[in-house]
Amino acid sequence: MAAKRFNRGVALVGAGMSSFGAFPGKTTRDLFVDAFKDMQASVDKGFDPKDIDECYFGNYSSSQFEGQGFTAPFIANAVGMNPRPAIRAENACASGGSAIRLGVMAIASGIADMVLVGGYEKETDQPTEKVTEILATASDNLYENVAGFTFPGLYAALATAYMHRYGATGETMMKVALQNHENGALNPKAQFGKKIGDFIKMKQRSAEKKGKPVPQWDDEMAFLRDPRANPVISWPMRLFDCSPVSDGAAALLLVADDMAHHFTDKPLHIIGNGVASGVAMHDRTDLTRIETATEAGRVAYEMAKVSPKDIQVCEVHDCFTMTQVIATEDLGFFGRGEGWKALEEGRTARDGDRPINTSGGLKSKGHPVGASGVGQVVEVWKQLRGEAGERQLPGDPTLGLTHNLGGSGQVCVVNIFERK
Amino acid sequence: MSKDFYNAAGFYEYVDEKKLMGTRCKSSGELFVPPRPFSPSCSGGEMEWVEMSGKGKLEAFTVTLYGPTRMVEAGYGPKNPYCVGIVRLDEGPAISAQILGLDLTKPEEIKIGTPMKLTFLERTEGEEKKTYIGFEAT
Numbered sequence: 369m370a371a372k373r374f375n376r377g378v379a380l381v382g383a384g385m386s387s388f389g390a391f392p393g394k395t396t397r398d399l400f401v402d403a404f405k406d407m408q409a410s411v412d413k414g415f416d417p418k419d420i421d422e423c424y425f426g427n428y429s430s431s432q433f434e435g436q437g438f439t440a441p442f443i444a445n446a447v448g449m450n451p452r453p454a455i456r457a458e459n460a461c462a463s464g465g466s467a468i469r470l471g472v473m474a475i476a477s478g479i480a481d482m483v484l485v486g487g488y489e490k491e492t493d494q495p496t497e498k499v500t501e502i503l504a505t506a507s508d509n510l511y512e513n514v515a516g517f518t519f520p521g522l523y524a525a526l527a528t529a530y531m532h533r534y535g536a537t538g539e540t541m542m543k544v545a546l547q548n549h550e551n552g553a554l555n556p557k558a559q560f561g562k563k564i565g566d567f568i569k570m571k572q573r574s575a576e577k578k579g580k581p582v583p584q585w586d587d588e589m590a591f592l593r594d595p596r597a598n599p600v601i602s603w604p605m606r607l608f609d610c611s612p613v614s615d616g617a618a619a620l621l622l623v624a625d626d627m628a629h630h631f632t633d634k635p636l637h638i639i640g641n642g643v644a645s646g647v648a649m650h651d652r653t654d655l656t657r658i659e660t661a662t663e664a665g666r667v668a669y670e671m672a673k674v675s676p677k678d679i680q681v682c683e684v685h686d687c688f689t690m691t692q693v694i695a696t697e698d699l700g701f702f703g704r705g706e707g708w709k710a711l712e713e714g715r716t717a718r719d720g721d722r723p724i725n726t727s728g729g730l731k732s733k734g735h736p737v738g739a740s741g742v743g744q745v746v747e748v749w750k751q752l753r754g755e756a757g758e759r760q761l762p763g764d765p766t767l768g769l770t771h772n773l774g775g776s777g778q779v780c781v782v783n784i785f786e787r788k
Numbered sequence: 789m790s791k792d793f794y795n796a797a798g799f800y801e802y803v804d805e806k807k808l809m810g811t812r813c814k815s816s817g818e819l820f821v822p823p824r825p826f827s828p829s830c831s832g833g834e835m836e837w838v839e840m841s842g843k844g845k846l847e848a849f850t851v852t853l854y855g856p857t858r859m860v861e862a863g864y865g866p867k868n869p870y871c872v873g874i875v876r877l878d879e880g881p882a883i884s885a886q887i888l889g890l891d892l893t894k895p896e897e898i899k900i901g902t903p904m905k906l907t908f909l910e911r912t913e914g915e916e917k918k919t920y921i922g923f924e925a926t
Contacts (some may be wrong), residue, residue: 496854497854497856497857497860500854500855500856501856501857504856508884510796510822511796511822511883511884512884513856514858514920515872515884515885515886515920516852516855516856516858516859516864516870516872516886517850517872517884518852518854518855518856520850520852520854521850521852521855521872522850524850524852525848525849525850525872525873525874526848528848528849528850528900529847529848529900532899532900532901599853599866600851600853601852601853601854602850602851602852602853602854603850603851603852603853603869603895604850604895604896605850649848649874649884650822650874650881650882650883650884651881651882652882655847655848655874
């Protein structure tokens, strides 16, 4: 099959997000307004919202989380987009990535010159048990859900298969958490923008206040190994292996390539866009990898005419810690079974040779599922334009990639961005 | 009569009769567990039900402390966790199921590849009792 191509080029000229976290009293509409304003402020030469031709929004399940189905026209209305077309994409945690796909297609096809892409989710109004159940409706309801699989459970099962074959351990996963929280601590929009050391101090202060004995840990790993500080949720996964329950929204402004310089002198070009769908976990022949990611990556790399070694900035879908390790292999950064070693050697840290999730990832930044795939692009936007502040990668990076999984990996969206 | 559809409803009717069944495409011979009413590789074909031997091996698993409502109602929780996994059947296909007969206090000692045999379990969900497939270590 010949490499896929766009009929015309697509550029990113603005990207913004709300803070991710728990925001009682705010609905997805309010969160999206925050994201839209942040995106507006990011467009160097400004733009007239009336020039937006179409809107594509990623949202997993406001119908279950907020009791509001049919969100696209409401969200479009909240930012003054009516009567423009507004369509919601639902692909579980890859809803945001899927909305990007639709926006890219609209511009590449010529039907639109300027597109607003968004993603939003409001999860924290529901108790944790209910959130677990809502997320579990993205697993196979006929055969996985009934067996007792939750989302942490499905990804924990992948982790056991990976650990068994390649020798990774629970310590590997703890090191992912450690690394992502180191990065997230430098991201003011992150829900848990704290280092593990900061969590230790919080626990100690809280004990002190209550007049209880102050707990001591030798170091951050000792804290993560302590089952009282970091309890098992679904073995081998513990609390600090799971991305949080989050509220949040993100927004992007896409335009046709030849218009990009009206809005900024530093546009990013979407040079690769791959999407793949796949089977439920029990139908896979290999549970140590996620085939959709390899396939979406292959399509995106071929379209972009780049290879994994060319990528300088990369946000992967670390809904759970081991998922990040597997993603770095699926995308071709490391060989099979090598990802966990690379992680433990510090190669994926901010100062490593293959930095991953400089934003803090979903783990630290937060995972409002419909917004996550769009939020990843905000980090690439900042890094490739030299605007990532304290977490800015050195070397003036020009090539970035996002990897957004849906469900247990039954969908993956990979985008490749270039600053020319 | 859901069995005529060669689908999930038929599968669970058989589970109520304590049978683990898949479907086989009469033209391509492909075996599907869970069952499919349609063979994507040959775009059709008539199906027939085939009973599985119930033997297999554990391919992946987790020990869950915080389960969904149906598992909480069945009595599971942080103090009484359950194991759920994917079992590859000797016939080839794999399926998700609750895993019994393992020491869940030491999950690190549970081995991928452990031989498994089919069992059936009943869970009380709300007012109802439902039968599900399970596997236990042999």
